[in-house]
Amino acid sequence: MLHEDQVRKALQTVLHPRLKKSLVDIGMIRDIIIQGDTVTVTLGLKSERSPLKNVLADDIERAVGSLPGVATVRVEAVTLSREEAERMFPRSPLRGIAKVKHFLAVASGKGGVGKTTIAVNVALALARQGHRVGLLDVDVYGPSVPLMLGITEALDQQDGMIIPVEKYGLRVVSMGMTGGQDEAFIWRGPLVAKMIHQLLDQVNWGDLDYLVFDLPPGTGDPSIAIAQAIPDCAILMVTTPQEVALADVRRSISLFHKTGQTIIGLVENMSYFLCGHSTQPIEIFGRGGGEELSRETGLPLLGAVPLDLDLRQGGDSGVPLLVSAPDSATGIIFQEVAKKIPGLMP
Structure with missing residues (x-):
C-alpha cells in the first residue's frame, strides 16, 4: 500500500529550477492525497500565471508516477498568499x-x-x-x-x-x-x-x-x-x-x-x-x-x-x-x- 512519506520522498527529487532546492524543502508542496492508485499533489505557486506551472507539474508527474502502484498523478496548483510567497522567495537584499x-x-x-x-x-x-x-x-x-x-x-x-x-x-x-x-x-x-x-x-x-x-x-x-x-x-x-x-x-x-x-x-x-x-x-x-x-x-x-x-x-x-x-x-x-x-x- 502506498504511503504519503513515499510520495514525499519521491518529490524530494523535484527541484526548483532557479533555487536548486527541493519543492518539499521550500514548502511548495501543499498537500498530498492518495486514493487507490491515484495521487493528487497540490503545488503552491506565486502566481496562477507562473511559467513554472507546467514545468514543475511534468516533473512531479514523472517523479510520483515512477512509484510502484501509482497509475495516475494529478497536479493541482494553488496561489500562495503574499506572506507565504515572501517567506519562500525573499526579495533581493540589494x-x-x-x-x-x-x-x-x-x-x-x-x-x-x-x-x-x-x-x-x-x-x-x-x-x-x-x-x-x-x-x-x-x-x-x-x-x-x-x-x-x-x-x-x-x-x-x-x-x-x-x-x-x-x-x-x-x-x-x-x-x-x-x-x-x-x-x-x-x-x-x-x-x-x-x-x-x-x-x-x-x-x-x-x-x-x-x-x-x-x-x-x-x-x-x-x-x-x-x-x-x-x-x-x-x-x-x-x-x-x-x-x-x-x-x-x-x-x-x-x-x-x-x-x-x-x-x-x-x-x-x-x-x-x-x-x-x-x-x-x-x-x-x-x-x-x-x-x-x-x-x-x-x-x-x-x-x-x-x-x-x-x-x-x-x-x-x-x-x-x-x-x-x-x-x-x-x-x-x-x-x-x-x-x-x-x-x-x-
Missing part, C-alpha cells in the same frame, strides 16, 4: 532596489528589432499614466538609451550611492553613462554580473512603481544576471513579424521559462508601414508573426507598433515619440500597451 515595487525587463531574441525604442517609449507611457518609473540600460554591447533620451551628463554620487539622471519624468541609468558614448568596452561574464549587481545595489533608485530594464539581445550574461538578482523580474518580449526574428524569440522564451521568470506578453515592432498616400498598410517584414507566436505560446500580444518616421526621428534626436507626440496614432499604441502591463505583472 539596497538600491529595496523600494522598487515591480521589475520589467524588455528583451528580444535578436538585435535590430527596435527593442530599446520599445523599452524607452513603454517606460515613458507608464510614467505618463502616473507611475514612478526608472529605466536601467544594461545593454552592455550597445547602450543607446542615453542617445534616445538626449542624456549627455555623467552619473553623480551622493552619500556613496549613484544618483540616476532624471529626464522626461524617468530616473535613468545606463552602462553608456560609465564612459564616453563612443567608447568601446569588452565585457565578460563575471564583469557583467558584477556591474549589474552594482547598478542594482549602489544606485539610489528610491521609491519606484516600475524599474524597466533594457536588456541586450539574446540570452547572454546580462539576462542571466538579472534573473539571478531579481527572480520576480517580469519579461516583455519584442519581435518583428518575420520568421527569423520569431525563431530567436522562441529560444529566448525557453530560457526565461527555465529561469522561472514570468513573460507578461509580446510586442510586435515594425508591423507595417503607412506611406501617407494610402490607408493600406504595407507589410514590409511580412504579417502575422506576432499573432502566430501568441497563439503558439499562449502569451498575449499587447500591441503592434508600425514603422513610423516620427518614432525613428524621436530616437535619433533625443526627444522620444511619447514626449513629442504622445497622442499620435503610434503614441496611443504605446499607451495602450502600458495600460495592460499592471494587470499582467507577477
